[in-house]
Amino acid sequence: MSFSNALSASSPAGATPDGQGDAMPPDRNRGGPVxxxxxxxxxxxxxxxxxxRAALATARRPADDGTGDGDDAAGWPYPSLVLVAFDHDGSPLLLLSTLADHTRNLLADGRVGLLFDATAGLAQPLTGARLSVLGRAERSDDPVHRERYLRRHPDAAFYAGFADFAIYRVAVERAHLVAGFGRIHRLSAAELDLPAPAPALAAGEAALLDQLNGEGYGSRLVPIADGDGASSREGWSLTGLDPEGCDLRRGGYVARVDFEQRIPDPESAKLMLDTLIRPQDGCGQPGGSTSGSEGAGTGTAGGEGG
Known part of the structure; x- marks a missing residue:
């Protein structure tokens, strides 16, 4: 498992030591469930x-606030940086302030684009993987969405209660995956979103996370440091569980461990995590490749099934 800074990263998942590799883990279907x-x-x-985090694109609204931009600015693409979390079905969740231009833009026109980048550390970034997601952003007052976001970004709790802040859920309509040079896939919302919800897992997620963190599962899921010390097992905690994997954080570093099959409920999640930590506690890391980063991390444990 390698960790890297999001702005000057090294060794994303699947990359070779010289940075020439593919930024996505290799396919491991092997007759699996997917x-x-x-x-x-x-x-x-x-x-x-x-x-x-992701780059957020909104359509510039007509100026109505005395900025001097004028109506000729309306409709121009407006890029900005946002922090992201995800609903259990994979829908992006954003915490936005109505004082920000991008929020005012999407309130006028809910169509948004999000760019997710997994090219950090590659000597030739354009050979790496990235995902463009198109959808419509709508405010969500669902407490589950808020809880998932704040577990992913605990520092955001400082300002999340301000009156101008709210959670916005992006309902995905389509996506464009560039998985490497010449490997392009266009995906519909039905393909990108999980096909079946896992209400039992969503309902029991918070309690299970408390239990797992109390038992030190976060540190036991992370491999031993591999050079830069970022992947030291100490101090890691689980911040989220969804049907396809779990999220971890230690300070400014985040990591992801993907499951080899989908799990429907807390009991299945606990069993899955138990199978993953046993190799860690005994003879090395679980099968597959993992990586994480300060700000943007990926991980794989097991195959491509899910």
């Missing part, structure tokens, strides 16, 4: 869920 035709959607979800 057919090969579904692999691009799974790879896209894994890339997306591993990120804790």
């Amino acid at each position: 057919a090969a035709a579904q692999a691009p959607a799974l790879r896209a979800r894994r890339l997306m869920r591993a990120c804790d």
Whole structure:
């Protein structure tokens, strides 16, 4: 498992030591529960869920606030940086302030684009993986969405209670995955979103996370440091569990461990995590490759099934 800074990273998942490798883990279907035709959607979800930030594109609204931009600015693409979390079905969750231009833009026109980048550390970034997601952002007052976001970004609790801040859920309509040079996939919302919800897991997630963190599972899921010391097992905690994997954080570093099959409930999640930590506690890391980063991390434990 390698960790890297999001702005000057090294060794994303699947990359070779010289940075020439593919930024996505290799396919490991091998007769697993997910057919090969579904692999691009799974790879896209894994890339997306591993990120804790994205570039957000909105359409510039007509100026109405005395900025001097004028109506000729309306409609121009407006890029900005946002932190992201995800609903259990993979829908992106954003915490936005109505004082920000991008929020005012999407309130006028809910169509948004999000770019998720897994090219950090590659000598040739354009050979790496990235995902463009198009959808519509709508405010969400669902407490589950708020809780998932704040577990992913605990520092945001400082300002999340301000009157101008709210959670916005992006309902995905389509996506465009570039999994490497010449490996392009166009995905529909039905392909990118999980096909079946896991209400039992969502309902029991918070309690299970408390239990697992109390038992030190976070540190036991992370491999021993591999050079830069970022992957030291100490201090890691689980911040999220969804049907396809779990999220971890230690300070400014985040990591992702993907499951080899989907899990429907807390009991299945606990069993899955138990199988993953046993190799860690005994003779090394679980099968597959993992990586994380300060700001943007990916991980894989097991195969491409899900």
